[in-house]
Amino acid sequence: MSSDAQLKQFAVQLFKIDAVKFGEFKTKIGVMTPIYCDLRVIISYPAVMKSLTELLVPKLKALKHVDALCGVPYTAVPIATALSLETGLPMLMRRKEVKDYGTKKLIEGSYKCGDKCVIVEDLVTSGSSILETSRDLEKEGLKCADVLLLLDREQGGIDILKKRGITVHSVLTLTQLIQYLVEAGCVDEIMKDKLKEYLAQNQIRDEQVKITPLINRLNIPFEKRVLEAKNPIATKLFNIMATKQTNLCLAADLTDCTKILNLAEQVGPYICVLKTHIDILEDFHSNFIQPLKEIAERHNFLLLEDRKFADIGNTCQLQYNKGVFKISSWANLVTAHSLMGKGVLEGLKSSVGVFLVAQVSAAGSLITDNYTSSTLELAQAFPDLIAGVVCQDPLFLDCPGFIQLTPGVKIGEKTDSLGQQYNSPEFVVKNKGADVAVVGRGIIEANDPVQAAKTYRNLLWRSYIDRINC
Structure with a gap:
């Protein structure tokens, strides 16, 4: 032929x-x-x-x-x-x-x-x-x-x-x-x-013709990545992590205001972020907010309200600014789902920093790969607002200005009775790409929360140092 x-x-x-x-x-x-x-x-x-x-x-x-x-x-x-x-x-x-x-x-x-x-x-x-x-x-x-x-x-x-x-x-x-x-x-x-x-x-x-730069954020120190951050709170968080030498976020999932304040005072020197679910507090009062802010200022950590906003823009805006919690008056960072598209971010534009949820640590989650990819695209469309992404895998290696927040970290356990899945501190940093690792019950349920916070801080920071030196 x-x-x-x-x-x-x-x-x-x-x-x-x-x-x-x-x-x-x-x-x-x-x-x-x-x-x-x-x-x-x-x-x-x-x-x-x-x-x-x-x-x-x-x-x-x-x-x-x-x-x-x-x-x-x-x-x-x-x-x-x-x-x-x-x-x-x-x-x-x-x-x-x-x-x-x-x-x-x-x-x-x-x-x-x-x-x-x-x-x-x-x-x-x-x-x-x-x-x-x-x-x-x-x-x-x-x-x-x-x-x-x-x-x-x-x-x-x-x-x-x-x-x-x-x-x-x-x-x-x-x-x-x-x-x-x-x-x-x-x-x-x-x-x-x-x-x-x-x-x-x-x-x-x-x-x-645009050539994608060959960048791997996992190998870049926080003090250099701060130059890539577009969101001011991401910049602040990078600086806190680098100066305090900690990438530990404490999930203070307690229902008593006094217990949260005492815990924050005790472990404050060892964390970069304290994460709250403000709506689970059984004795919430507006008087709780000011001392919490003072503790955060004194120990140089940020406050993250894990609200996971997921409604139309107008409702998210009201949830953020109004109501009894008045989240906008005290939280440096909030979390949000991308389910409702850019409207939720338009509603949170007055926020200082948002972590978009791309993946979760719960077994049986309905989040798909397509949803995760769409979430990353949405994050990149709002670089001034997005501080980072909540995920379980190293999804955005070429975006060193974003921070990966990874929940579900605990020593010695793999799961709980309600589907929460855990990974070790070393694994989430070295293998899963976490910049900030979220630890909750591993600290708040420990016999000595201060010693537990020190242990997690040391393991996480050592793993980060090993990662950037590979």
Whole structure:
């Protein structure tokens, strides 16, 4: 079969498996496009993957002295795997994020400095993903001057890469793809004209290409992360943690005002935050607030009301400012759910600092991965208001200005009778990414709360020091 016939057959294959769709689609940046390419589905069609491999192999063999292949994560990883199996060339794998455990390697596989690595990608629009992959490979001493590509969207990415010394060898361009589909009767000339107009009006400029910085907040000391914080209370908290050498938050889940005040006075020197549930106090009176604020000022810790606001913006605003508790008059920080969208944050704009809840420590939680991802996106849309995120995993490694608050910390226990799940102080800091760890019953139920607070403070701080020194 001739090369042209192979390409035409491959184009039709893509169309038949819905890897290429025509209509009206919104892109990630909000622009409407008449064509949508979802090449991830190829992995479910071995025959199509085989066709693609057969088209890429000659291009790969035409390159000289290739030592390894690396697929851009994650769609191109199976393509690189197929090429590796077909040609016998070793394959490397680039992680999208730095591991926070083990060797913390970004590039997996066997290689040596000076090896020539060919990058494999499914499609190119701006070329930013290829540039990020090239950057990370070159940081390890690998040479990356060539890219094997399935589809060039013809929006300027190839030229942008060329200016940076990277040559792209593509199987198809978007124009070729649609011409083959017109010839095969899959689409009509009208769609071909719409695509031509779209490409003419939607070219990527060089200055539009944004490369995600390679940052891992887990390795950055608090005194440096303070420079990245946009929220003033996050700035204050970073400074408190660095100067007091503590990342311990006490969950003062007691129902008696006097007991909370006494406990705060006793353990104040060892904590950076005292977390309350003000509505569980059985003897609450407004006279309780002033001495609590004075203790916090004297021992240099912040007050976090764990209200978990989760209503429409107007109601959240009233709950924050009004009522018997008047949370806005004393709490430095509050927690909120993202369930109601940005309205809850609009209602809390007068707040000094918000922790958005992305994950919880309760067994059987209905929080999904999509909900967690949406919560992080919402947090990044309000950087001046958001002090950090409540979560159980290291979710935002590239946002050093946010603080990870992790509840459910206790020595020697894994769960309670009501579904609370616990992790050890060392585990939540080193493995789960906690910047501030929340300890409640491990301190308030201890025979000696002061000694318990010292123990937790020391374990948490030592784990943080080990983490940043890895």
